[in-house]
Structures are given as C-alpha cells and as structure tokens.
Amino acid sequence: SRILRIFLAQPFNVSDRRHIQISPSYRAPEYCVYSQDMVVFRFGVILTPESSDVEVLVLGSRPEMGHWDPARAVQMNPSRPVPSACEPCLWTGDVHLSEPNTDKLWFKFIKRVDGNYIWEGNGPHHDRQCVYDDSNMVDGVYCHPIGHWIEETGHTDEMKHTTNFYFSIAGQQAIHFSQVLPRVWLGSCPRRVEHITLKLKQELGVTAVMNFQTEWDVINNSHGCRRDLSQPMTPETITHLYKDCGLSYIWIPTPDMSTEEESRMSHHELWALFHTIKLILIHG
Amino acid sequence: MSETAVRAEDILAEIQANLLECKVCFEKFSIQKRDHTARNLPCGHVLCLKCICALSHPENQRLECPFCRKPWDVGSTSECYALIDLQELLLSEACPRLYDRVMGWTESLGSGTLHLRSAFGGWGTVVNPSGMAVSETSGKIVLVHDGEKRVAVFDAQGTHLDGFGRYGHNPSDLCHPLDVALTKCGHVVVTDAGDQSVKVFTSQGRPMAAIRDSFRLPWGVDVDARGRVLVTDAEMGTLSQVVIDFSRGVVLVTRVVFKELRCPRSVASCKASGNIAVVERFQAGFTASCLRIFNSDFVPLAQVDSFALNLKNSLSLSISSVVFDINGDVIVGDSRNGMVWSLGKPQTTPALTPLVSGLLRPVALAATTMNVLVVLDGGDHAVKLYAADKDDLYCEK
Numbered sequence: 001s002r003i004l005r006i007f008l009a010q011p012f013n014v015s016d017r018r019h020i021q022i023s024p025s026y027r028a029p030e031y032c033v034y035s036q037d038m039v040v041f042r043f044g045v046i047l048t049p050e051s052s053d054v055e056v057l058v059l060g061s062r063p064e065m066g067h068w069d070p071a072r073a074v075q076m077n078p079s080r081p082v083p084s085a086c087e088p089c090l091w092t093g094d095v096h097l098s099e100p101n102t103d104k105l106w107f108k109f110i111k112r113v114d115g116n117y118i119w120e121g122n123g124p125h126h127d128r129q130c131v132y133d134d135s136n137m138v139d140g141v142y143c144h145p146i147g148h149w150i151e152e153t154g155h156t157d158e159m160k161h162t163t164n165f166y167f168s169i170a171g172q173q174a175i176h177f178s179q180v181l182p183r184v185w186l187g188s189c190p191r192r193v194e195h196i197t198l199k200l201k202q203e204l205g206v207t208a209v210m211n212f213q214t215e216w217d218v219i220n221n222s223h224g225c226r227r228d229l230s231q232p233m234t235p236e237t238i239t240h241l242y243k244d245c246g247l248s249y250i251w252i253p254t255p256d257m258s259t260e261e262e263s264r265m266s267h268h269e270l271w272a273l274f275h276t277i278k279l280i281l282i283h284g
Numbered sequence: 285m286s287e288t289a290v291r292a293e294d295i296l297a298e299i300q301a302n303l304l305e306c307k308v309c310f311e312k313f314s315i316q317k318r319d320h321t322a323r324n325l326p327c328g329h330v331l332c333l334k335c336i337c338a339l340s341h342p343e344n345q346r347l348e349c350p351f352c353r354k355p356w357d358v359g360s361t362s363e364c365y366a367l368i369d370l371q372e373l374l375l376s377e378a379c380p381r382l383y384d385r386v387m388g389w390t391e392s393l394g395s396g397t398l399h400l401r402s403a404f405g406g407w408g409t410v411v412n413p414s415g416m417a418v419s420e421t422s423g424k425i426v427l428v429h430d431g432e433k434r435v436a437v438f439d440a441q442g443t444h445l446d447g448f449g450r451y452g453h454n455p456s457d458l459c460h461p462l463d464v465a466l467t468k469c470g471h472v473v474v475t476d477a478g479d480q481s482v483k484v485f486t487s488q489g490r491p492m493a494a495i496r497d498s499f500r501l502p503w504g505v506d507v508d509a510r511g512r513v514l515v516t517d518a519e520m521g522t523l524s525q526v527v528i529d530f531s532r533g534v535v536l537v538t539r540v541v542f543k544e545l546r547c548p549r550s551v552a553s554c555k556a557s558g559n560i561a562v563v564e565r566f567q568a569g570f571t572a573s574c575l576r577i578f579n580s581d582f583v584p585l586a587q588v589d590s591f592a593l594n595l596k597n598s599l600s601l602s603i604s605s606v607v608f609d610i611n612g613d614v615i616v617g618d619s620r621n622g623m624v625w626s627l628g629k630p631q632t633t634p635a636l637t638p639l640v641s642g643l644l645r646p647v648a649l650a651a652t653t654m655n656v657l658v659v660l661d662g663g664d665h666a667v668k669l670y671a672a673d674k675d676d677l678y679c680e681k
Contacts, residue, residue, distance in 0.1 A: 087407040
C-alpha cells in the first residue's frame with residue numbers, strides 16, 4: 001500500500017497517561033518574562049514508544065533548550081493521552097527563544113525510560129540542525145519540520161517501524177484509520193466484509209472511497225472481503241461490494257515509491273476523482 | 285472514603301453561623317463589645333449579655349432561660365470562656381480568613397469541566413472499539429472491539445483481565461459487535477451487527493443464548509433496572525425489549541416497543557427514573573442527530589434535535605452516545621466537537637453544560653456508582669475516566 005506522508009494536526013492533549021497519577025509528561029507552564037523579542041519554537045518527533053510511560057524531551061545547544069544538559073531538557077507532550085507501543089505517536093514541545101533566534105541551533109530528541117536517558121543516534125554527528133527559514137513561521141510560531149526518531153544506527157528506521165505497524169494491523173486483521181479533515185479519513189485497506197459494510201458505511205458514514213492498492217495488494221491483503229470464500233479474490237470483488245453498499249468507489253492502483261510521472265492519472269480518472277469529491281462534500 | 289469531602293471552609297462557615305451568634309437576637313458574639321459577650325446560664329444555654337438584661341425581670345433580677353424555661357438569677361450567669369476562646373482563635377492570623385479567598389473556577393464543584401483522572405488502552409490493546417459497559421457491582425469495564433477477542437474486560441485501573449469471542453459465525457463467536465451491556469449478575473449482552481443477532485454470554489464468556497431472525501442491524505443495547513434488555517435496530521428503525529431468564533439462558537419475550545425511529549443507535553436506561561434515551565442519526569446527513577427520551581412505559585417525554593440546539597446555542601452537536609448520570613441528567617457524547625455535554629433533566633429545556641473536551645470520537649459513555657464518567661474514545665482506542673474532584677487522583681479505591 002502507498003506510504004503517504006501527512007502532517008496529522010492533532011489537538012494538544014496534556015493529560016494523564018498513568019492511572020492514579022498525573023503523567024510524567026505533563027509539566028505546568030513556567031512563568032517567565034515574555035518580551036516581543038521572544039519567539040516560540042515548536043519541535044515535533046514521531047516515534048513508537050517502548051511503553052506508554054516513556055517521556056520524550058528535546059535538548060539543544062541553546063540555554064533555553066538545556067544547553068546539552070538532560071536535566072534541563074524541554075519536556076514534550078504526546079498528541080494522545082495513551083501512547084501505544086504498537087503505533088507511532090507524535091510528540092510536540094514548545095520553547096521560547098529570545099533574540100537572536102535566527103542563528104543555527106543544534107538539538108536532539110531524547111527519551112527518558114525509568115529514569116534513564118536514551119539519546120537519538122550515537123553521537124554529535126547525528127545532531128539535528130535548525131536553520132531559520134521564514135516559511136516555517138505559522139501564525140507567529142516557528143514550526144520546525146517534524147522528524148522521525150533517529151535510532152542508534154543513525155537511521156530513522158522509518159521503514160522498519162512502518163512495516164512493524166503494518167504487520168500489527170495485518171496480524172489483527174484490523175483496519176486502521178484517522179480523520180485528517182472534517183470529511184476526509186485516511187487509513188489502511190479493509191480486510192473483512194464488515195469493515196466495508198458496517199465500519200465504513202454505517203459507523204463512520206463514509207460515502208466515497210479512493211483506493212490506491214495495486215492489484216497484487218487487493219488480492220493478497222483484502223481477500224477477507226469476499227462474501228463467498230469459495231470464489232477466488234479479484235479486484236472486481238471489492239468493486240462490487242462497494243457498489244452493493246451504495247458507496248462511490250475509485251481505484252487508482254499506485255505502486256509503492258512510484259514517481260510523479262508513473263502515478264499520473266488519466267483524464268477520465270481525474271474527472272471521476274473530482275466528481276467523487278463533490279459527492280463527498282454533498283453527502284457529508 | 286467519603287464521596288463528598290467536607291471542606292474546612294464549610295466547617296468554619298457552620299461554626300460562624302451556629303455557634304458564634306446569640307440565638308435570641310441573632311447578633312454575633314463580640315469580644316470587644318461588652319454587651320454582646322457570650323454568657324452561660326447554669327442550665328448550659330448561652331446568650332449574649334444584652335439579651336440576658338432584656339429578658340430579666342427589672343425588679344427581682346431573675347429570668348427564665350428562653351430555651352428550657354428554668355428560672356435563674358442574673359447573678360448566676362458567667363462568661364462563656366469556651367466560645368470566647370474559639371472566637372479569638374478564628375480571628376487570629378493562623379486561621380484562614382473566611383470570604384477572603386475566592387474559589388477558583390476550576391475548583392468549584394458541580395460546574396465546569398471534569399478532570400481526567402486516568403486513561404488506558406491504546407492501539408493494539410484496544411482496536412476500533414464501538415461499545416462499552418461498566419459493572420455496577422465490580423466496577424469492571426467491558427468493551428467490544430475489532431481485536432482478536434472481541435469482548436475485552438478491564439478493571440477500573442486499566443489492567444486487562446479477560447477476553448472472549450473470536451471472529452466467526454459460531455455461537456461462541458462474534459462477527460462485528462457494536463455495543464455491549466451488563467446485567468446485575470454479570471451476564472454480557474452483545475449486539476452482533478455482522479451476524480444480525482443479539483448474543484448473551486456468562487461473565488466467563490460462555491455462550492448462553494442468542495436472538496436471531498428478529499433483527500437486521502442490531503446496534504445499541506442496554507439493560508434496565510429490572511433486568512430487561514433494550515435493543516435498537518438501525519435498519520428497521522425500532523426499539524425492542526427482550527426479556528431473558530438469565531438463570532436458565534432462555535429468551536422469554538422479544539417485542540418491539542417503539543417503531544419508526546430514524547436510524548436509532550445508542551440507547552441508555554436510567555436506573556433511578558426508568559427513563560430511556562435513544563440517539564437517532566439521519567441518513568441524509570450523517571452528522572445530524574436527534575435524542576429521544578421516553579419514560580419507562582415508552583411514552584415520549586422529550587426530543588432534542590441538533591437544529592434546536594443550534595438555534596439556541598449557536599453550536600452544532602453530533603450526538604454519538606448517551607448515558608444518564610446518578611441524578612438522572614442526560615449526558616451525551618458529541619463526535620463533531622470531541623466533547624461530552626450534560627443536557628440536564630429530560631423534561632426541561634436542554635441546557636448545554638460542557639463536561640469533557642479534547643476527545644477524538646466518543647463512541648460510548650458510562651457513569652459509575654462513584655460518579656466517575658467513563659468515556660470510550662474510538663479515535664485513539666482509549667478508555668478515559670473523568671471525575672469532578674481532582675483530589676481523588678491520589679486516592680486508592
């Protein structure tokens with residue numbers, strides 16, 4: 001299935017993770033003197049925590065970011081109250097940087113598990129650089145582009161984590177989805193008939209589906225969507241199932257890692273796509 | 285552990301009102317003003333000096349105690365040192381000044397948002413949950429989801445205790461469960477939309493009974509105070525009542541009690557009043573919703589639709605779930621705004637009070653006997669517990 005990168009704008013939930021205790025990630029805001037010359041810098045990192053008790057902090061060269069002393073690192077907040085060890089989660093943290101704040105700064109993300117600090121990468125050559133770019137200013141906040149956790153090897157192992165996450169979904173024969181816009185959901189492929197007939201159609205109220213699976217994907221991952229298990233699985237099985245349920249369906253098979261040229265859609269498909277979006281809007 | 289923690293300020297107010305004022309003239313006893321000092325009568329009752337003089341006979345200087353009518357000499361009264369000392373203590377610097385400290389908005393009980401006490405679950409442990417029930421007796425939290433074992437049982441601290449019901453169409457399986465309810469004895473009732481049936485299990489997960497051929501899209505389920513099962517059918521637009529003999533595992537009666545509902549989903553029954561609430565979701569626009577409230581005889585009491593709420597409050601709600609709290613107030617989950625609201629008493633004009641915000645998609649609600657609000661968030665696969673008093677956070681139950 002196609003790997004799409006999307007900045008999932010999730011609400012900043014500062015809340016408990018452990019039962020009966022306030023989450024260690026929660027830190028009451030410090031009061032300091034704000035001046036017009038201070039700018040809020042927002043950093044974000046995506047990682048799959050070992051457990052829901054892991055704390056994530058950002059540590060950097062600036063004094064406001066701890067000056068490389070882990071004890072003074074800036075605490076980050078998970079975007080959901082119960083981070084799962086099976087699913088990547090986004091952590092964000094804000095730092096107020098006083099003037100001058102356009103100079104290059106270096107930083108790393110660190111984890112704290114049971115009082116022990118785990119640093120990204122394995123040395124200063126894996127430090128992250130923040131080079132000021134005016135286009136990163138969003139509503140008065142400098143939003144440094146979100147990164148993925150750098151493992152000890154120096155790589156983000158994004159592929160490995162994505163694959164692990166994918167296998168955890170496949171192993172459960174489950175469907176995973178998130179609401180990215182008020183009328184748009186993004187998720188993994190359906191693996192059971194009920195995912196389409198009940199979960200998508202009835203529970204979520206979806207009226208149109210865009211599928212990027214290749215033919216191979218459809219046959220190998222969505223074969224559970226057959227009403228009659230004695231029949232062989234084909235892409236038409238899915239098409240007919242959506243039609244039976246009264247859902248609009250567009251199939252745009254896109255191989256992984258395909259370039260822009262390769263994934264270009266035909267005029268007909270493009271028209272059908274826009275037509276679908278209109279349908280999504282009307283029925284929403 | 286007392287549920288209603290009596291605060292120091294309340295006790296101080298009581299002392300001021302009941303002990304430190306004269307019960308005849310209702311003036312505060314005063315250390316400075318001579319004629320308002322507290323004086324004992326030999327019978328034990330206390331008056332201020334002014335009242336003693338007012339009540340005593342001008343010639344023979346005798347008076348009757350206004351409380352017990354015993355006759356005494358004015359000369360036999362004495363200073364009430366106990367109350368004088370108490371008053372001095374309250375006026376001293378060491379004591380928190382009454383009425384000087386204004387209650388913060390987030391501290392005042394009974395208004396504003398509830399506090400998150402704890403949360404558990406997360407993707408993997410919980411997979412796309414759709415329904416939840418909390419046991420009155422044991423406090424266990426039971427939910428239905430798309431995991432390997434479709435029914436998952438947790439304790440109130442979030443420890444996973446048990447699970448049963450695999451994917452399939454056998455009597456012990458669950459195809460696509462949508463909601464779950466518990467009886468007083470711990471039996472588990474599940475609506476299986478994938479199998480078009482309502483299934484009953486023992487608390488251990490052994491299949492007991494199943495109702496087939498009566499439903500097309502069984503959705504919401506709840507058990508009323510008398511142990512009768514209520515089920516909504518989103519396709520047939522009905523609310524049904526099922527009477528089951530749980531001891532023998534026999535279905536006695538299945539009858540439709542209300543028809544022509546528009547895609548009814550979540551149903552809740554009030555243990556106190558017997559009222560029943562049903563959430564309807566309209567096919568045309570999936571975010572439009574309506575809440576219908578009936579009494580125990582299924583006579584319609586009230587109807588709250590999103591258009592009316594929008595007119596009155598300039599707010600669009602998408603009601604996804606409903607529950608009654610211990611006072612009989614109607615509590616709804618709102619998936620559009622990620623919030624939980626209280627609508628107040630069923631037959632009054634709905635007054636929107638926000639209880640919880642910051643949710644993704646509240647799919648089920650429950651109220652425990654300890655007045656904790658339990659929210660099942662389908663968006664991040666987590667169970668979240670909210671309470672009014674933040675102090676409870678540090679107490680073991």
